[in-house]
Amino acid sequence: MVDVNAWLNDLLAGNKIFTPATMAHYWEGLVTTTQLVFVSLIIGLVLAVPLAIMRSSKRKWISLPVYAYTYVFRGTPLLIQLYIIYYGVVFFDGIQESFLWPIFREAFYPALIAFTLNTAAYTTEIFRGAIKATSKGEIEAARAYGMSESLLMRRIVIPSAFRRALPAYGNEVIFMLHASAIASVVTLMDLTGAARYVYSRFYTPFEPFLFVALIYLCLTFAILFFFRFLEKRLLAHLPSQSA
Amino acid sequence: MLDLQGYGPRLIEGAGVTVQLAVLSLLLAVFLGLLTAIAKMSRHWFLHRIATLYTTVIRGVPDLVLMLLLFYGGQIGVNAISDMLYDHFDIDIYFSFDAFAAGVLTIGFIFGAYMGETFRGAFMAVDNGQIEAGKAYGMSSVLVFRRIRFPQMMRHALPGLSNNWMVLLKTTALVSVIGLTDMVRVAAEASRATHEPFVFLVPVAVAYLLIASVTEWIFAWLQKRYNVGYGE
Numbered sequence: 001m002v003d004v005n006a007w008l009n010d011l012l013a014g015n016k017i018f019t020p021a022t023m024a025h026y027w028e029g030l031v032t033t034t035q036l037v038f039v040s041l042i043i044g045l046v047l048a049v050p051l052a053i054m055r056s057s058k059r060k061w062i063s064l065p066v067y068a069y070t071y072v073f074r075g076t077p078l079l080i081q082l083y084i085i086y087y088g089v090v091f092f093d094g095i096q097e098s099f100l101w102p103i104f105r106e107a108f109y110p111a112l113i114a115f116t117l118n119t120a121a122y123t124t125e126i127f128r129g130a131i132k133a134t135s136k137g138e139i140e141a142a143r144a145y146g147m148s149e150s151l152l153m154r155r156i157v158i159p160s161a162f163r164r165a166l167p168a169y170g171n172e173v174i175f176m177l178h179a180s181a182i183a184s185v186v187t188l189m190d191l192t193g194a195a196r197y198v199y200s201r202f203y204t205p206f207e208p209f210l211f212v213a214l215i216y217l218c219l220t221f222a223i224l225f226f227f228r229f230l231e232k233r234l235l236a237h238l239p240s241q242s243a
Numbered sequence: 244m245l246d247l248q249g250y251g252p253r254l255i256e257g258a259g260v261t262v263q264l265a266v267l268s269l270l271l272a273v274f275l276g277l278l279t280a281i282a283k284m285s286r287h288w289f290l291h292r293i294a295t296l297y298t299t300v301i302r303g304v305p306d307l308v309l310m311l312l313l314f315y316g317g318q319i320g321v322n323a324i325s326d327m328l329y330d331h332f333d334i335d336i337y338f339s340f341d342a343f344a345a346g347v348l349t350i351g352f353i354f355g356a357y358m359g360e361t362f363r364g365a366f367m368a369v370d371n372g373q374i375e376a377g378k379a380y381g382m383s384s385v386l387v388f389r390r391i392r393f394p395q396m397m398r399h400a401l402p403g404l405s406n407n408w409m410v411l412l413k414t415t416a417l418v419s420v421i422g423l424t425d426m427v428r429v430a431a432e433a434s435r436a437t438h439e440p441f442v443f444l445v446p447v448a449v450a451y452l453l454i455a456s457v458t459e460w461i462f463a464w465l466q467k468r469y470n471v472g473y474g475e
Contacts, residue, residue: 075409075455076448077416083431084448087440181305185420192308205315213304213312220303 018207022198029194030215032108036190037180040112041173044119051120052127052161053153066124073121078179081118086110086186107186115183119176126172130165131157163234170227174220181216191215250433250443257426258450264346264425265415265454269408271351276358283363294359301356307417309353314345314421346418354411361403366392368399398469405462409455416451426450 009020055066073081089104090096103109134157142152184193191212198208247254282294301309317340328334369392377387419428430447434440 072448072452075413075452077413077427077451079416079419079427080430080444080448080451083427083434084440084444087431087434087444091441178305181307182417182420184307192305192311195308196311199311199315205312205319209308209312209316213308216305216308217300217303 025194025197029189029191033180033190036112036115036183037177040115040119041176043116044123047120048123048127051124052131055124055128056131070121070124073118078118079182082111082114085114107188111183111186111188122172126165126168127161130161133164134160166231173223177219248437253429254426257424257429260425261415264418265412267347268350269411272354272358275355276362279355279359280362280366298356298359301353306353306414310349310417310421313349317345342421342423345421346423350414354407357407361400365396365400369395401466401469412455
């Protein structure tokens with residue numbers, strides 16, 4: 001460790017902004033951003049699958065409430081949703097006395113809830129589109145085999161819908177990474193928050209913001225290549241895929 | 244009914260700022276998008292490279308980071324330019340780079356990249372035979388662009404354009420972070436002052452939905468206009 005520190009000190013000796021102390025801030029920011037994005041995407045995905053099935057139901061009283069939810073969360077800015085949850089969480093009766101308060105007093109969980117609900121809404125619509133696009137022939141064939149509705153969903157519709165949704169979902173992941181930058185608005189030290197902190201200490205806008213922009217760019221490309229790889233693996237059987 | 248505790252007029256002013264900002268950035272984005280699409284289709288490798296670099300970098304970085312960079316860095320950049328003008332050409336002018344300018348420039352710049360992709364796809368969807376026919380009539384390439392390529396391109400571009408507009412509208416909320424008093428900032432300030440977040444933030448959310456629905460009608464009307472002669 002001592003060697004690494006000495007090496008870092010040597011490397012960073014030439015400037016005032018990229019010191020070991022600020023690098024630690026950036027690292028902390030990267031960890032927060034990754035946690036926020038990753039956890040909200042996972043929970044959002046888990047929520048979105050049943051919601052998408054409900055959304056594509058023919059019964060209006062099942063599909064309409066889900067539509068109302070996705071309409072509101074896709075039609076309003078994420079920043080507003082974040083503010084409502086961040087400032088509004090206090091108004092749940094008794095939360096300040098409950099054991100949950102230490103958790104909700106921090107900005108992390110309100111941000112996580114806002115991001116999760118937001119990504120779940122977008123993912124629901126992506127999956128609904130994919131479910132709707134299931135070819136009629138496959139469904140008829142499954143029915144002809146005597147499959148029940150739930151078996152048909154599980155074995156035929158959902159697996160192929162997952163594959164069809166993959167490219168659009170990859171975009172949603174990138175969108176979520178970029179949207180997570182607004183966590184810094186509610187005092188969270190994510191990547192953007194770290195850059196804002198460094199800016200406020202040294203009053204040099206270019207180094208901190210360009211540096212985190214570069215990190216975001218690298219993360220975006222990593223996600224892009226990961227989804228390209230997944231698509232190649234999972235969509236290999238489909239024609240008209242560009243190699 | 245709804246008691247806005249005297250914040251009503253400021254909220255409406257804020258809504259005005261939001262709409263102005265959104266419309267101005269849309270105009271800038273459409274302009275940059277057209278330039279980008281034309282540059283991407285040009286045979287000139289340098290233009291092509293620049294346009295590709297622009298769309299890749301912009302779409303890979305969060306809008307808030309770009310906005311903060313431009314807002315905090317913009318004045319320094321502008322000052323450097325006016326210093327240079329003074330030193331070399333003896334021209335003494337001062338530009339002030341405020342939050343509104345930073346907002347319009349950033350949002351226009353970001354969505355120019357998205358619009359570029361939309362327009363490029365739409366230009367490529369225009370039938371080549373039509374362009375050749377225009378040339379055969381002796382039209383100059385400018386006239387072919389104005390009378391044949393542009394109107395038909397718009398027909399293909401409108402759905403994407405309308406999508407981009409909806410995202411752009413929501414992105415304008417970010418300007419509240421760099422100190423512009425749009426409706427989100429007024430609502431956030433009011434929430435903190437009165438400790439009643441729902442009273443202010445929920446109506447603002449509804450206002451976004453309203454603006455989105457009104458503009459959806461406009462786009463539907465435009466769609467109809469540009470689809471004349473094609474039918475459903």
